[in-house]
Amino acid sequence: KQEVTQIPAALSVPEGENLVLNCSFTDSAIYNLQWFRQDPGKGLTSLLLIQSSQREQTSGRLNASLDKSSGRSTLYIAASQPGDSATYLCAPMEYGNKLVFGAGTILRVKS
């Protein structure tokens, strides 16, 4: 059964820092992997989708990499801002188009 681990569980940084959020998964037989952002009490917002054949995907200040064979994905956030404060969730997609979620990384960016 797929298990997803996100490290660190929480992170507090001053504004302007570059950040690295880590995600590992146990079963490499995935179709793709999505990174989401969740604000308190809200639904999920999709940030990036990386296909299994891709190594990385970029959107603005966000860059996500995927190493399927080793079961790892990393989300880089450049020049962090207070508005980036949220919970970040990683979810590989497996057979049946089902997402399996990690517990998330709670990010706080201080101004």
Place this chain on the structure above:
Amino acid sequence: DGGITQSPKYLFRKEGQNVTLSCEQNLNHDAMYWYRQDPGQGLRLIYYSQIVNDFQKGDIAEGYSVSREKKESFPLTVTSAQKNPTAFYLCASTRRDRASEQYFGPGTRLTVT
């Protein structure tokens, strides 16, 4: 505007009552999903449907039921058999191909006392 709507945003029920959560999408997506989120935990899959009139159990289907009579709608019923129903419920949808993103609704917070 295309998107997923969930209603209501907050729902309160007494123990022993069944309750139905609504999920509607106008994205023309074939597949729809229900997840449950508990504090400090990731989302867990309850039920999913890849096509109208068909659905499959997820990891935590006990105490829940669904129907998929229309492409746009995938209601979730939380029955009295669900032992710990208080949670945040999220609905999602996607196209059926493997390259597609899942999109999420705003969620319904259910409190059972």
